[in-house]
Amino acid sequence: MTPVIIGNATLYLGDCLEILPTIEPVDAIITDPPYGAGYAANPIHGKYGNHEAHSWDGKQFERLDEVRAYGAVNIIWGGNYYDLPPTRCWLSWFKPDSPPSMASLELAWTNLDQNARQISHAIAATNAERVGHVTQKPVRVMTWCIEQAKRPQTICDPFMGSGTTGVACMNLGRKFIGVEINELYFDIACRRIEDAQRQTKLFPEEQKDACLPRVQEQIFSERETR
DSSP states (O other): OOEEEEETTTEEEEEEHGGGSOOOEEEEEOOOOOOSSSSSTSSSEEETTTEEETTTTTTOOOOHHHHHHTTTEEEEGGHHHHOOOSSSSOOEEEEETOOOTTEEEEEEOOOSSSSSEEOOOOOOGGGGGGGGGOOOOOOHHHHHHHHTOOOOOOOETOOOOOOHHHHHHHTTTOOOEEESOOHHHHHHHHHHHHHHHHHTTTTTTGGGGGOOOOOOEEEEEOOOOO
């Protein structure tokens, strides 16, 4: 499995369960695995959105614990669909413009011992980023995740999709390891990450952290550690 190397990014086309055992553990696993919500598995055509059916949704990835073990920090979007340990720190992406056919927010499970947090970011604000992946996350949201994870230096996304986590890493000058089993999405991710890597060369290394978006965080839940 020869990876594609693009600057700080190492990208693998294949099954993450086969590839992860060949790499060293990383500072953080930040990812959005298939979790069987059924949105992408069912075609939608009409006023509130359009997409074709995708066979990978409607199926839940069954070996998430094995994947989580490769990162000291875990941020798992759709974690509410999995049987994961209790956590103090859920991350929430609130979508103020979500149509009736979609949820108003998405949740990410984490293993962080800190207060829960929420980001508000409109779906429409990401239209310019869209590359054809039906569950594509905004770069701003994934950049925010990196910040919540205490700015890890090496990040892995075992379900890379169209490469949004990798783009966020390139923007911040972080090392990124991405794995994607779908060849079409892998090619899209390579192009996006290469473009992001090219853009970051315009900025001095010490300015990259300053490029973190200034997002308004709301406390989703606060309670004392018991």
